[in-house]
Amino acid sequence: MRILSIQSCVSFGHVGNSAAVFPLQRLGHEVMPVHTVVFSNHTGYGDWGGQLISGDVVRDIVRGIDERGGLADVELVLSGYQGGNDIGDAILDAVALVKQRNPRALYACDPVLGSATSGCFVAPEVQSLIRDRVVPQADLITPNQFELGFITGTDPHTLEETLASADQVRAVGPATVLVTSVFRPDRPADTIEMLAVCDEGAWIVQTPQLPFKRNGSGDVASALFSSHFRASGDAPSALGRTAASVYELLANTYAAETLELQLVESQEAYVAPVRTFEVRQVR
Template sequence: MKILSIQSAVAYGHVGNSAAVFPLQRIGVEVLPVYTVNFSNHTGYGAWRGPMISPDDVRDVITGIEERGVLGQIDVVLSGYQGGEGIADVILDAVGRVKAANPDAVYACDPVMGNATSGCFVAPAIPQLLRDRVVPAADIITPNQFELGYLTATEPHTLESTLASVDAARALGPRTVLVTSVQRPDRPADTIEMLAVDDAGAWIVQTPMLPLKANGSGDVTAALFTAHYRATGSASEALARSTSSVYDLLERTHQSGERELQLVEAQESYAHPRMQFEVTQVR
């Protein structure tokens, strides 16, 4: 499997491609990373250095890849956080070029906008751009519950309302939706869930909620779920595998006391997930 991953990069820590590439490689995926920024660290520190890469330069890198004749070998285009408005056009153009070369390729979009705690933390134009242009072009999307609500102008809260919101999101275009960080009111205390839905059904998995803020964990989740789903065609299997891997990554990070994901240290969790959480079909 080959994945063209168009995301940010940091020298210190693990977000964007700096979070997604190694876990994908560890499960045997060939990744072609294309960077949208090249920062010293993620912006959660409040200070960082390094350039945003212009949309023209990002497009130029993709054109260079195309000139090597490999777009027909790409199985997935993956995108995450979009720092500026212009990068969406580059990503959509890349998706079009890849699908023209390989009609079986899919586009997986993590529509990063914000979360219930912080609200939106992207440029003001990005949420509408994602909703109106990017998400309708995607085959797979991986929003959190807050992002799902924005995309569909709904209020996902209970399992039933979250499923209804997923149906509204699928009506926009993507056939497969992974909802991360589902927090329904009737769940057991100190737990969190993820929900995966495709044409075959809907599945939910519950894990303990660890007391940490882990920048980049969503990038790892989106990457692993997408790869496992593409490999198996099973949303339940992809959900089980990615949940197991990401939970063990987060647990190891929490135990370390470090702020940054212990991405390398947790590598066996990607290659050999313990499959310790039960996935339940809910529809």
């Protein structure tokens, strides 16, 4: 599968394209990364070197790919963190061009807005861009539970509330929703869940919750689920494979006591994770 991935890039560590590209390549996909920022490291460290890439530069790179015929067989477009309106517009322009070349292409958007612990950390204009313009154009979105609530103006906690919020956002555009972290109050202690909702139904998978967080794991989850779903069209299978891979990646990182994901060291987790987790249909 050929994938166009328009995301941030860091030299040290693994977020954005620096998290998504290698697992996809390890699965055998041909990935064309287009970077929206080129930084030394992710901004959670407090300082960094590098620069933002303008929307015009992103358009120019996509134009060059198109002139080589590189968009004709793209089956999946990925996007993640969007630092400003110009990047968002450039991504939407790229999606439109890809779909002109291949109407079967799927656009998967990770609507990066924030988390329940940190709140919303993007500028107000980016919030509006993602909620009002980007999400309706997406075929698949991969928000966390907080982001799902922000997009829909809801505050989901229970499974029923989360399903209702997913249905609400599906009504405005994206047919498929992966909620990457569900914290329902009645779940067993020390567990975390992912929920996939599409036209065919809804499924949930539960894994142990490790007592730490590392930047980039959501980028990996979004990339893996989107590629598995685009390849198979099977949401529960894509959900189970993604949960197993991401859990193993995080477990390896936790065991190594490193500040960055053990992305390369965990490469077998993307193709043959050692554990599997039950995927349960909830609707």
